[in-house]
Amino acid sequence: MTTVTGVEGEERNDFNKVESRQIRDRSLRLLGSLLRPLKARVTLTIVVVVISTAAQVAGPALIAYGIDTGLPRMIKQDWLPLGLAVAGYLAAGIAGAILISWYTVLTARISQAILIDLRKRVFLHTQRLSLEFHESYTSGRIIARQTSDLDSIRELLDSGINQLVQGGLYMLFIAGALFSIDFWSGVVLFGSLVPLAFLLRWFQKRSQRAFRETRTASARLIVHFVETMTGIRAVKAFRKEGRNAVQFAALTEDYREANLKTIRLFGILDPGLVLIGNVALGVVLLVGGLRVAEGGLAIGVLLAALLYTRSFFAPAQDMAMFYNSYQSAAAALEKISGVLEEQPSVPDPIKPVDLWEANGELAFRGVEFAYTPERVILPRFDLEIPAGQTIALVGSTGAGKSTLAKLISRFYDPSDGSIRLDGVDLRSLHPKDLRRAIVMVTQEAYLFSGSVGDNIALGKPDATNEEIIAAAKAVGAHEFIMALPDGYDSDVNKRGGRVSAGQRQLISFARAFLADPAVLILDEATASLDIPSERLVQEALQTLLADRTAIIIAHRLSTVAIADRVLVMEHGRIVEDGTPRDLISGTGRFAKLHAAWRDSLV
Structure with missing residues (x-):
């Protein structure tokens, strides 16, 4: 008996894994079809964000150059190095600002193009589906596909992708810059990635489950509201207001509890990120200060290393927020792709026969x-x-x-x-x-x-x-x-x-x-x-x-x-x-x- 149950459990797990893989592949196919017409625009956006991020990261290195090279040369009445550092810093700031503005517009256009395409697809496809689908798929669920699910994808495209791309590139470029100006400061920063990885992995596992609960509770709330408003005549006729109020209150409480679980996770994540960042900053300051005292490190390089270390952890919270948006959007994309994968049970003929004037037999x-x-x-x-x-x-x-x-x-x-x-x-x-x-x-x-x-x-x-x-x-x-x-x-x-x-x-x-x-x-x-x-x-x-x-x-x-x-x-x-x-x-x-x-x- 135990052996059979164990085998059945393994088969069920294998089936669930295959089904999850199929759902993921289905969502990726949909995403690919949405992005395919926008290849040129996406490529331009990637180039712009890479250059803008590099311009932002250049600042502390230019400050180090100005302090360690420009100031000593200025004492000798050579203003050129300091002038170049200042001019370079201002140019990098202006270029970064302009490119960020351009990048924001480009990503907005891409996200709106995707949303318009997806919204049209869902509407046109649900109209093409046969009556059997609409008799089994509640109107509340269809409305949720066009409203809350598309809103989740919009939030990911409007802000989540920006947080991921800019934050990820920013952290990568900072790490590269830090290693280039001072190897040991880079090693300290690299060591801080270990607790950071554990913290983010912990958050990822729990937030995935918590956010799916939030999505489910939200969908139930929407379905109940839509069905109540659609059937308001029956509600009035059978005096169902009281029962509806109790049911809605219970669904609202479920939604509140699901959201509280997510908020508690962020209550641990945010202080954890601050703690890891402060500890890393303190270690860099300690190690770098000792080396400055020994003459093994320039003061300008230490300042740049501190600025880079402090800036490195700033995008981490944004990237964690991206994962939050990603889970919501991924669940929404799975549901939408499921609807778009539905095939009419009454398909149009491949080679239709014309009947211009019917007699009615x-x-x-x-x-x-x-x-x-x-x-x-x-x-x-x-x-x-x-x-x-x-x-x-x-x-x-x-x-x-x-x-x-x-x-x-x-x-x-x-x-x-x-x-x-x-x-x-x-x-x-x-x-x-x-x-x-x-x-x-x-x-x-x-x-x-x-x-x-x-x-x-x-x-x-x-x-x-x-x-x-x-x-x-x-x-x-x-x-x-x-x-x-x-x-x-x-x-x-x-x-x-x-x-x-x-x-x-x-x-x-x-x-x-x-x-x-x-x-x-x-x-x-x-x-x-x-x-x-x-x-x-x-x-x-x-x-x-x-x-x-x-x-x-x-x-x-x-x-x-x-x-x-x-x-x-x-x-x-x-x-x-x-x-x-x-x-x-x-x-x-x-x-x-x-x-x-x-x-x-x-």
Whole structure:
């Protein structure tokens, strides 16, 4: 038993290592693709920062030259060495300042170019991903990718990289300069690197874990906030404010505790860096002072060595802060690269087939659909829907009606078999032709910010005002639109908050009718309408659905009356198929549903 458990543990560790390596490689590939177009700019930036750092480091060496060479020569009335030292010091300072300014601008341009590229990639890619991804990946997590994660990368690019590059080069150049002017002072400085390395390694191990906890706590906080604000109607309806406050307080406390762990680490790191720096400075002063007293070291060189030693430790804290930013950005880049690695479960065809004018004939050939092998939603079936026929899909909740509609819209692909439009497999059909031929109206009736006219025009972006008004009149939406303050130019506000649920549905109807598809799918699309509005829409439907294929999914059996054919579904299977009149007069499932509905009206 122990042996098996040990082997399983080793295999799990090996798997985790491989997975971590794959995630790291994925992030590096993404970073490389972002930097590749900026090679020339990055190269120029490297040259600028190297020269600017060298100019900054030259100062103490020039001071040593001025003291040890310039001052004795000045006593002999030779002002040239001291003048050269002063002029060189001023020139190095001015050059360093100018180059640092240039470097700051260059790095800002590079970071902004990377962020713009990455932000566009995330937005465009998430739009291209299939509905399956968005139904499993919460909106809060998507928002976190575009906000907090990109902010973490921005902080690293804006300041973290500067801290690393400038700090690392500064320390390297200082060490080189110190060794060049006095070898033994360089040895003392080199010895101080041992405790410095231990301190930084200690900080690295603990800060990595602490910062990941901070990132996780932050993500949970954002997700909870976004979901609360998105579902504020449900929060109000079910008086969930109190529970939300308790949950949010707990998440906030977790976030505070995670941040406190990170702050405690810096509470040890910062004093440790100061202590190591002061000890090194004291040793250099002691050793150098004794050598000056013995005549083995010039006073100017000792002063330069002290200045270099003191300056050497200044970037160490910045580099530790870089690691802090790096951990945050690395975790964010891993998550973003994970999203960008996602592939659409419904890919566009490699060689699309054009279908400029669709008639609307649908054929299901051996279709089967399952979200997972263990969860079969639609067992294998065949179905023919002639062009121009209006089909009503009825059945209990969970029978598979909406899944069937999603397959027709190609939000999902069948697990087996094929769905054909006018003889063309939907998987081979050009995406533009597919979206033009098949339009789905859902119960949600989502409206985007903008005017009523803009929302209707989504069905046909180049539509004229006359066409927009005609579509609204066709579904009975014209009167209430004209009653709005600015008519068709009225702003619907966020998610259509200015109009009622039924009015939003009518606008979505007008949008779909304006698109004039060959196949129109109405998935519970009349559920938000009151009885007068539903009757008005049904009158419009009889006219507008006359020359197109329509699939109507409805629990209200009054909507079924306009259908040419009714399909009754149970557990993913079509159990009844016939005209409304024939099925009502029978003794099957639909007849019972219709009788129950009629009794409810009475």
